[in-house]
Amino acid sequence: MTVYLRINIDQRNIRALRDLSRDFERRGWFENPRFHPYLAPLERDFSGKMRFAAEHEMAQMVAEAADEEPLIHRFYWGFHGLSFLYALRAGRAPEPVMRYCGATTGDYVLDARGHVHACWFGAGQDAFELGDISQVAAGLPFDARGRKRVARWRSRGVTRVEPCSTCKWALVCGGGCAFKSRAKTGDMMQPNCAPFTEIFDAVGKAVLEAPPEHWHDRGARSGPKGQLGIEVHTASRGLR
Numbered sequence: 001m002t003v004y005l006r007i008n009i010d011q012r013n014i015r016a017l018r019d020l021s022r023d024f025e026r027r028g029w030f031e032n033p034r035f036h037p038y039l040a041p042l043e044r045d046f047s048g049k050m051r052f053a054a055e056h057e058m059a060q061m062v063a064e065a066a067d068e069e070p071l072i073h074r075f076y077w078g079f080h081g082l083s084f085l086y087a088l089r090a091g092r093a094p095e096p097v098m099r100y101c102g103a104t105t106g107d108y109v110l111d112a113r114g115h116v117h118a119c120w121f122g123a124g125q126d127a128f129e130l131g132d133i134s135q136v137a138a139g140l141p142f143d144a145r146g147r148k149r150v151a152r153w154r155s156r157g158v159t160r161v162e163p164c165s166t167c168k169w170a171l172v173c174g175g176g177c178a179f180k181s182r183a184k185t186g187d188m189m190q191p192n193c194a195p196f197t198e199i200f201d202a203v204g205k206a207v208l209e210a211p212p213e214h215w216h217d218r219g220a221r222s223g224p225k226g227q228l229g230i231e232v233h234t235a236s237r238g239l240r
């Protein structure tokens with residue numbers, strides 16, 4: 001069993017990463033090849049109710065925190081595009097990202113009613129429903145509407161989203177989140193751009209010059225037999 005520990009961060013709890021990294025170090029968890037803690041920056045939503053800092057601003061805060069406590073590099077920093085830098089740092093060729101996420105490659109997500117969706121952001125929302133698990137269990141195909149929606153999700157990538165095909169970030173990005181592009185524009189085939197230039201400016205030097213003994217991916221990691229995802233907040237007060 002491999003544990004991927006998601007640590008949601010925003011501008012209010014980044015300061016707590018120092019103590020969290022020291023605690024993980026003290027417990028020896030960073031040495032466990034089946035333990036993968038990663039930082040997930042929370043994003044602004046589209047209702048304007050949440051007031052999170054922009055992703056590159058959070059990236060800057062994490063880089064500054066890691067300046068003071070290099071153990072923070074033992075977390076995978078889940079900012080957009082950093083898998084590219086991590087690959088370069090490790091001397092690997094970065095993998096081109098033709099599609100943004102599993103919703104565009106083959107994921108199915110069930111909601112509590114047994115409805116099937118391609119995207120977990122859209123799970124539970126009728127506009128994203130593909131069909132019903134009872135259809136799948138009976139070996140039946142989705143109906144015409146569901147098949148059309150599946151085809152649309154699975155076709156979304158940098159070659160199909162018009163501005164992406166000529167974007168310099170295309171193969172680092174994959175076209176961005178379809179759910180969010182739909183939430184912003186009403187059309188899931190629009191791009192959803194992350195601030196790659198600003199993120200790289202904010203953390204590129206910190207990532208590439210991090211002491212190798214503190215890399216999150218130092219040494220060999222054995223392949224997962226199964227995966228368990230756990231979500232925590234480093235400071236839960238006030239977070240939703």
Ligand code: SF4
Nearest residue numbers: 164167173175191193
């Ligand atoms: S940054 Fe924007 S335009 Fe460029 S590939 Fe990503 S979503 Fe498409």
